[in-house]
Amino acid sequence: MRRWNGWGDDGVIFPLEEAGRSFLESALGPGTVPHDAALEDTLSRVPSSRLPARRLVRTGAEERLRHARGQSFPDWVALRSGRISAFPDGVAHPATEEEVRELVALCVEEGIRLIPYGGGTSVVGHVNPVRDGGPVLTVAMDRMRSLTALDESSRLGTFQAGVQGPDLEAQLRARGLTLGHYPQSFEYSTLGGWIATRSSGQQALGYGRIEQLFAGGRMETPAGPLELPSFPASAAGPDLRELVLGSEGRLGVLTRATVRVRPLPEREEFFGLFFPSWEGAFEAAREMAQAGVRLSMLRLQDEPETRVSLLLGGSRRLTAMLERYLNLRGAGQEKCLAILGCTGTARQCREGRREALRLSRRRGGLWVGRPAGTAWLKNRFLSPYLRNTLWEKGYAVDTMETALPWSRLSGALQAIRAGLERALEGEGERTFATAHLSRVYPDGASLYVTCLFRAAEDPDGTLERWRLLKRTASLAITESGGTISHQHGVGLDHAPYLKAEKGALGLAALTGAVRALDPAGIMNPGKLLPEC
Numbered sequence: 001m002r003r004w005n006g007w008g009d010d011g012v013i014f015p016l017e018e019a020g021r022s023f024l025e026s027a028l029g030p031g032t033v034p035h036d037a038a039l040e041d042t043l044s045r046v047p048s049s050r051l052p053a054r055r056l057v058r059t060g061a062e063e064r065l066r067h068a069r070g071q072s073f074p075d076w077v078a079l080r081s082g083r084i085s086a087f088p089d090g091v092a093h094p095a096t097e098e099e100v101r102e103l104v105a106l107c108v109e110e111g112i113r114l115i116p117y118g119g120g121t122s123v124v125g126h127v128n129p130v131r132d133g134g135p136v137l138t139v140a141m142d143r144m145r146s147l148t149a150l151d152e153s154s155r156l157g158t159f160q161a162g163v164q165g166p167d168l169e170a171q172l173r174a175r176g177l178t179l180g181h182y183p184q185s186f187e188y189s190t191l192g193g194w195i196a197t198r199s200s201g202q203q204a205l206g207y208g209r210i211e212q213l214f215a216g217g218r219m220e221t222p223a224g225p226l227e228l229p230s231f232p233a234s235a236a237g238p239d240l241r242e243l244v245l246g247s248e249g250r251l252g253v254l255t256r257a258t259v260r261v262r263p264l265p266e267r268e269e270f271f272g273l274f275f276p277s278w279e280g281a282f283e284a285a286r287e288m289a290q291a292g293v294r295l296s297m298l299r300l301q302d303e304p305e306t307r308v309s310l311l312l313g314g315s316r317r318l319t320a321m322l323e324r325y326l327n328l329r330g331a332g333q334e335k336c337l338a339i340l341g342c343t344g345t346a347r348q349c350r351e352g353r354r355e356a357l358r359l360s361r362r363r364g365g366l367w368v369g370r371p372a373g374t375a376w377l378k379n380r381f382l383s384p385y386l387r388n389t390l391w392e393k394g395y396a397v398d399t400m401e402t403a404l405p406w407s408r409l410s411g412a413l414q415a416i417r418a419g420l421e422r423a424l425e426g427e428g429e430r431t432f433a434t435a436h437l438s439r440v441y442p443d444g445a446s447l448y449v450t451c452l453f454r455a456a457e458d459p460d461g462t463l464e465r466w467r468l469l470k471r472t473a474s475l476a477i478t479e480s481g482g483t484i485s486h487q488h489g490v491g492l493d494h495a496p497y498l499k500a501e502k503g504a505l506g507l508a509a510l511t512g513a514v515r516a517l518d519p520a521g522i523m524n525p526g527k528l529l530p531e532c
């Protein structure tokens with residue numbers, strides 16, 4: 001069963017071996033085991049619903065608790081401590097477009113706020129009811145998960161928007177097809193959520209980001225249905241699909257989406273390369289991205305993240321042998337690991353790998369073959385479970401992400417890291433930050449920073465530590481000219497930084513679009529554009 005106050009299935013545990021534990025103790029100090037609230041106690045604090053009985057609407061306490069929060073750091077603290085400031089007053093699980101329309105109409109008529117809910121994997125507070133204001137209905141899309149149309153000759157598949165990653169891929173796979181969109185939250189996140197947050201999959205280099213995969217669909221808005229026909233290209237004015245991408249539930253409920261699918265690849269392989277230093281590895285990554293080397297993934301870890309990967313992954317004996325070999329070949333303390341993926345025909349994979357190796361060798365890259373890639377593949381959706389284990393040992397972790405042009409990336413990373421390392425000094429606390437380039441583009445890359453710190457004795461103290469870290473990283477990002485989000489969206493946590501990116505006029509234009517489709521302001525208020 002899915003955990004109510006953490007990540008994933010409660011039967012899955014990511015163990016932390018002794019080496020990992022002692023590393024954390026030496027980097028941060030001993031952790032204080034938190035006192036998590038029990039489910040029964042938290043349920044007893046769910047207030048009565050403000051919604052009268054309605055068809056399709058459930059008002060049970062557990063249902064409302066399980067849809068009250070997502071996966072952001074403040075969400076975790078709230079769920080683990082049982083201190084949840086607001087709950088939806090009801091949750092509906094529509095099965096058809098007509099039922100979604102009926103629910104939107106109900107909310108319009110009665111002034112109920114409506115929050116579309118996909119998989120609830122948002123890490124920026126997208127699905128949280130905001131405390132002030134009237135009753136809230138969360139519309140969970142989990143019963144809308146079918147492939148409803150397939151145009152094989154155009155390679156267009158239409159799904160109900162609540163379909164989760166594994167289910168979507170299984171339905172396509174049965175027909176020899178794939179979408180290839182694999183965010184790390186794949187297990188639970190949904191097609192509608194991916195579109196509404198402009199999500200990026202781990203193999204976006206090969207398959208494209210969701211904005212390249214989203215061909216059209218339909219949204220039920222308070223002002224009526226918005227049809228988005230699928231054209232291969234169009235010069236008929238601004239593209240409304242771009243408005244729906246990243247709309248974060250502010251415009252309406254996406255009921256169906258047509259996506260660009262493709263045949264299952266003949267071959268897929270992942271492999272590892274070590275570089276003696278970040279500088280050489282960074283240049284190799286840039287050159288590969290700009291040369292258009294046929295890769296489906298390129299992930300480059302900095303030295304601290306490489307160290308942690310080696311510590312957590314595989315057998316100590318094999319890791320020690322690998323490190324001895326790398327040392328002899330010139331990749332010592334400063335070494336950085338890159339994981340590369342090739343997807344396509346056998347020939348395309350061979351060519352992609354050959355070209356990647358050629359460019360890497362010029363920067364000192366050392367091929368360590370498929371075991372490193374296979375280890376990454378095995379944990380690609382499992383590593384988020386480590387967050388549960390860390391929490392239970394008294395350590396907190398959060399991720400910050402941005403994207404910048406190549407010319408500004410290294411400076412931004414330095415500024416973010418320096419800020420994070422200093423942010424908790426006033427409290428006498430240390431932080432440990434690791435980073436990787438998670439997606440590369442010809443003109444830049446996304447930077448993904450993971451920050452570890454100790455939880456405080458009480459939840460408010462832990463949250464305050466996170467606030468300091470988040471503010472520091474967000475200011476370093478905006479001051480370096482990076483986007484406030486490459487893939488997680490805006491929600492609540494990034495909203496204060498959006499103006500730096502869009503400008504006042506840009507925000508006014510977006511506000512106008514929200515007001516046109518949602519004149520009464522009932523759709524997911526407080527997110528993306530809090531003033532609107």
Ligand SMILES: Cc1cc2nc3c(=O)[nH]c(=O)nc-3n(C[C@H](O)[C@H](O)[C@H](O)COP(=O)(O)OP(=O)(O)OC[C@H]3O[C@@H](n4cnc5c(N)ncnc54)[C@H](O)[C@@H]3O)c2cc1C
Pocket residue numbers: 007070071115116117118119120121122123126127141161162182183184185188189190191192193194195196197198199200201202247248249250252253254255384487488489524527
């Ligand atoms: C462990 C972990 C790993 C992650 N890895 C990645 C990653 O690799 N790449 C990435 O891009 N993101 C990642 N994320 C963030 C998150 O998974 C994405 O933002 C995802 O797209 C959210 O999808 P969801 O279905 O869970 O949406 P939810 O969290 O349910 O909702 C997110 C927003 O979308 C809106 N929404 C959802 N469905 C609809 C709909 N049908 N119509 C209108 N609006 C809708 C909601 O109102 C809300 O504003 C990760 C999160 C976690 C917890």
